[in-house]
Structure formats: C-alpha cells, structure tokens
Amino acid sequence: MAINPKLLEELKERRAKARKAGGEGKLAKRHEKGMMSARERLETFFDEGTFQEFGMHAEHSCHRFGMEKKELPYDGVVCGTGLVDSRPVAAYSQDFTVSGGSLGRIHAKKICDLMDFAHEAGMPVVGVNDSGGARIQEGVDSLSGYGQVFFKNVLLSGVVPQVAIIAGPCAGGAAYSPALTDFLIMTKDNANMFICGPDVIKAATGESAELEQFASAAAHASISGNIHLVADDDKHAMELTAKLLSFLPSNNISDPPHEFQNLDLSDDPELNEIVPASSKEALDTMAVIDRLVDDGDFFEIMPDFARNIIVGFARIEGIVVGIVANNSMVKAGTLDIDSSDKAARFIRTCNVYNIPIVSLVDIPGFMPGLAQEQGGIIRHGAKMLFAYAAATVPKITLIMRKAYGGAYLAMCSSDLGADMVFAWPTAEIAVMGAEGAAKILYRKEIQEAEDPKAKTAELCEAYREEFSSPYQAAANAMITDVIEPAQSRAAVALALRNTLSKRDTRPPKKHGNIPL
Missing domain, CATH: 3.90.226.10 (2-enoyl-CoA Hydratase; Chain A, domain 1)
Incomplete structure (x- = not known):
C-alpha cells in the first residue's frame, strides 16, 4: 500500500519553506552584501550531499508579546552533521534572516543537543555565529539558553575541537561562546564582536569609539588577540575551517591525521x-x-x-x-x-x-x-x-x-x-648575551684597556667560546x-x-x- 501523496507533498512544502528561511527578499539582500545564507555556509563546508540536518522542524515555544503569531523556521539555527574531507563534523549556523538569528530556548536546545551528539560521537563542532543576540521576548529563558551553551562549550573543551566563525553580529553575552572555543575565525566585512557597543561605552566612560576600533576583525586580530584568523568572506571562512580541521584529530583520544610516508633524510643546503x-x-x-x-x-x-x-x-x-x-x-x-x-x-x-x-x-x-x-x-x-x-x-x-x-x-x-x-x-x-656578560665579568679589564671597545669585542668572543x-x-x-x-x-x-x-x-x- 503506497504512502498517502498528501503526506509527501506536505513534507516537500515544509522543506521548501525551510530553505527560504526568512524570505527570498532577505536572502537577496545578504547576497548583495556578499554574504551567504545559513544553509549555504554549511553546504559549502560539507562534502556534497553529506549534510544531515538535526531539528529542521523545531519551533519556538514563546506565546507572549505577539510571538504566537510569528513563524520562525527551525527557530533560526540550522544544525546537523556531515563529512568534511570524508571526516565527520558537527556544525550549526545561525540564520540572521529568521528573527535576526536571535537565541531563544529551542534555538539553544538545538545547539546543545548537537554538541551532546558530537561529544558522544567524538567529532569536532563548528559554530557559525550570526545573531542579534538574546530573544528579548523569551526573557530569562534566552539567558538560560546562553548559559547552557557556555556550559557545553566548557564540557567539550579538550574533548573535541571547537571552532567558532564570526560571520555577522556577535554582541554582549553571545561573544562568550566563541571565546570558549579552541579557534575563532572572523570575516573581515559584515561581522563584529563586542561586549559593549559605542553608545554604552560613551555613556559609561565618556569615550567615543567606532566599532572599527574594537569590534572589527582587524581590531580583534591585531590588537585584542581575540580571534585567530581573518577570512575574506563567508566562503573563505568555511575553507579556513576545513584547512584547520585537516591538522586536528576528531577528538582527544585520536591521533592527528598524520600522513605517513617514507622518510627523506637528505640535507637541505x-x-x-x-x-x-x-x-x-x-x-x-x-x-x-x-x-x-x-x-x-x-x-x-x-x-x-x-x-x-x-x-x-x-x-x-x-x-x-x-x-x-x-x-x-x-x-x-x-x-x-x-x-x-x-x-x-x-x-x-x-x-x-x-x-x-x-x-x-x-x-x-x-x-x-x-x-x-x-x-x-x-x-x-x-x-x-x-x-x-x-x-x-x-x-x-x-x-x-x-x-x-x-x-x-x-x-x-x-x-x-x-x-x-x-x-x-x-x-x-x-x-x-656575551656583551652584557663581558661588561659585568671583565669590567676592570675593559676600563684599564687602551682600546675599551676592542677589548670588549675580544672578551665577548672569549665568553662565547667558554660559556655560551x-x-x-x-x-x-x-x-x-x-x-x-x-x-x-x-x-x-x-x-x-x-x-x-x-x-x-x-x-x-x-x-x-x-x-x-
């Protein structure tokens, strides 16, 4: 007996709707900025056809402040596993076109569930951060969600590699999950990361500061040292992540991916x-x-x-x-x-x-x-x-x-x-160093020499030969x-x-x- 065609049609419609995320208009605007969608980032990252999604049909559970009328496909975060150079990796990608990629209870649960799976399966976790922050309508639930993600970051630390990609806004408490990972990669345009923005800094300290001074990839890479690598764009960020993982084991009880070969012990003149x-x-x-x-x-x-x-x-x-x-x-x-x-x-x-x-x-x-x-x-x-x-x-x-x-x-x-x-x-x-040592050890001899400079050089050489x-x-x-x-x-x-x-x-x- 064949399956009811209506059920198959409903499934297709749901999947198609999920792929459109926050709407074709919002996707088009991202493309105009040279940015990828949340799904496109993962599709670029994983070997073709290997992405297996977790929680495509998950929905937010807030029924206050007008949220009961809103549809948030997959609650604004795409989660799943796939193969990268034939090795399994877990990854999630926040979708800014869905309620600004804001984190609520279900959003956080999806990330935590994925991290638990990665922990048990012994595979790296990659997170693409592109979020407006906590979902205000969910109140303390969203704060609790961040706390749960932080806890999982620490639990997985030293067990499986964790890589965070900053590909959009990452502000306030949201910045601490990436900071708890092993490596941070940030796109040089369209991304920022900070705890307090320019307005808060101005109100609290009287200092005027532009985002480029402290929140940009350039600032984090060269001044604060908060990030490890700068990517030209989303595609480059995913490529850098794959390259990085090519040097790392899947977990802490595995060996790195050595490529054993016959040793060449010849000299290199x-x-x-x-x-x-x-x-x-x-x-x-x-x-x-x-x-x-x-x-x-x-x-x-x-x-x-x-x-x-x-x-x-x-x-x-x-x-x-x-x-x-x-x-x-x-x-x-x-x-x-x-x-x-x-x-x-x-x-x-x-x-x-x-x-x-x-x-x-x-x-x-x-x-x-x-x-x-x-x-x-x-x-x-x-x-x-x-x-x-x-x-x-x-x-x-x-x-x-x-x-x-x-x-x-x-x-x-x-x-x-x-x-x-x-x-x-x-x-x-x-x-x-020989010069400093010679001046201390042979001070009298240098002072009494007819040519102190030549004597210092002579004693420096003697010190090198005898002591260093x-x-x-x-x-x-x-x-x-x-x-x-x-x-x-x-x-x-x-x-x-x-x-x-x-x-x-x-x-x-x-x-x-x-x-x-």
Whole structure:
C-alpha cells in the first residue's frame, strides 16, 4: 500500500519553506552584501550531499508579546552533521534572516543537543555565529539558553575541537561562546564582536569609539588577540575551517591525521644560507619554517597578533606538528605579555589534541620595560613555562641562535621536558648575551684597556667560546646534538618518528593551576 501523496507533498512544502528561511527578499539582500545564507555556509563546508540536518522542524515555544503569531523556521539555527574531507563534523549556523538569528530556548536546545551528539560521537563542532543576540521576548529563558551553551562549550573543551566563525553580529553575552572555543575565525566585512557597543561605552566612560576600533576583525586580530584568523568572506571562512580541521584529530583520544610516508633524510643546503653572518642581524624564521615543513605548507595561527612569536600547524615528513618559533625580525624576538599568552594557549591546544610541538629558538630574553613589569610579565611569562612543562606530547626543540636567561627555559629547554634538543653551531646558550656578560665579568679589564671597545669585542668572543657555546651545553647533556642547519629537517623528522610512541604519566590530580 503506497504512502498517502498528501503526506509527501506536505513534507516537500515544509522543506521548501525551510530553505527560504526568512524570505527570498532577505536572502537577496545578504547576497548583495556578499554574504551567504545559513544553509549555504554549511553546504559549502560539507562534502556534497553529506549534510544531515538535526531539528529542521523545531519551533519556538514563546506565546507572549505577539510571538504566537510569528513563524520562525527551525527557530533560526540550522544544525546537523556531515563529512568534511570524508571526516565527520558537527556544525550549526545561525540564520540572521529568521528573527535576526536571535537565541531563544529551542534555538539553544538545538545547539546543545548537537554538541551532546558530537561529544558522544567524538567529532569536532563548528559554530557559525550570526545573531542579534538574546530573544528579548523569551526573557530569562534566552539567558538560560546562553548559559547552557557556555556550559557545553566548557564540557567539550579538550574533548573535541571547537571552532567558532564570526560571520555577522556577535554582541554582549553571545561573544562568550566563541571565546570558549579552541579557534575563532572572523570575516573581515559584515561581522563584529563586542561586549559593549559605542553608545554604552560613551555613556559609561565618556569615550567615543567606532566599532572599527574594537569590534572589527582587524581590531580583534591585531590588537585584542581575540580571534585567530581573518577570512575574506563567508566562503573563505568555511575553507579556513576545513584547512584547520585537516591538522586536528576528531577528538582527544585520536591521533592527528598524520600522513605517513617514507622518510627523506637528505640535507637541505639552502638552510645553511639562511643564517646571517652576524648574530646582530635578524634571522628570517619564516624562511626556516618554509624549508622545514612539507611543501612549505605552514598554516599560521594569529599571524597579526604578537608577531614576535610565530605559531601554527604544518607537517614534517607527514607528521602533524605545532610550531612555536621566535621571530627576531619583530621586537628582536623577545617574549612579552602578548606573545607569552599567544604561545602558551597554542602549546596547550597542541597538548590537548596530541599534536607534537616543534620549538624554534632565537631569543635574547623577556621584553624589558616598566609597562611590561607593571602589566604582569612575570605572571604571563610563567604561562609559557607552565604550558611547556605540563605538555606530555612529543617536544622537539631546535636552538638556532640566541637562547638567553629565563627565556631560554621558556622556549622548551631539556629542563622543561623537551624530548630532544638540537642546536646549530651558531647557537648561544647563556644567562645573558656575551656583551652584557663581558661588561659585568671583565669590567676592570675593559676600563684599564687602551682600546675599551676592542677589548670588549675580544672578551665577548672569549665568553662565547667558554660559556655560551652549544658544545658546552652538549657536554652537560642539555643538548641531544649539535647539527649544521642543512641537517635540521632530517633531524627533526627522525626525532618526531622516534617520539610518537611517547607515554608520559603525571601525578594524579584534578588539573594544574596555571597562572592566568
């Protein structure tokens, strides 16, 4: 007996209505702005034909303030799962054409139910944020909904990767769900994120501020450091998300998606040419990374924030790695408050998702200055020490040039748990730089010399040879080997293969107390 045709027709009508969302007029206006609809974003993201929707027929439950007369298709948020490069991912996309994408009780329940499913199935969660905020008509129910979403964000943290995309307005309490995720991607146009808008700031403090100064993608990427990547548009945001997920495991008990291949342990002579003749010249660390990683494919994270340190994902002979590298071309590569925060967060993310860490060292120390001291550089620098020491994933360190003082330790020395430490012959490992040390240790000799400048240079060289040579560190078993730069890729690749089976158990405890 065949199914009643009316039932099939009703189903088709409901699906067609859902696809139109807030109406063809609103969809057309979004397209004019270069924006995608909530569904188009997910269709672009998932492998064709693999999206399976959750809660298409869900409806709001508010019957006050005229809401009983309103129809809100799928309550303004499209939820479901699908495949991204053949791997399962859960995603939701808020629909601004449906009541401004406002969050109410059912809207929040759909997101939370999807997150529960992702938790149990062990798959990443991607959220596209495009919402006017809490649904005022639902009152405290909408606030409760936000609280439930925040709770789920924290519950899933460190269990499955979470990525937030800011593709429209994200204001007030709504901004805290993205802030609780692992990575935030924001479109450079048509999106903003803030707690208090210009009017509130003006009323509370008397300050005049435009949204572009604090709420735009550019401001968050370079000044506040609230986001990790800037996308050109919606399509690019989905592409960046897929690329990011290609380096991450589906969950915390899975290995990253390594691409094992036959090891190529040949030398790379071009690395010998990258090192400047003088230690006073800046080293182009990005050029080093380009030679180390497979096909020069380095996916940098937070490229515009705290540029004195570089972090990002890559593969080295097929092994997924997180790279943490000093950038001597910015602030001489010193560690300051922002770069310490940036690195510590990235190190902990790698550790959570079983990603080996490769540290490239060229650091003269922590950034000096009254603002840094008053701003808490001790506390912020300690985050890096904590993050590295707490990390149980494979840790490979390459000391390229300067490695001075506490900053040497903060960049994952053997004492902080590095499994293997390699150094170039140009490495200088010491309490401080040779010039400063010589002026302290040989002050009298310099003062009595006929040519103090020449004497200082002579003593500096003597200090380097006796106290900061990589061979002295190697003699004290602090370095695995001294290698020429050309051997770096082979040495790191082999070290990674030899440490993938690493098992590091720690004392039983709830969690460590990182200095936040």
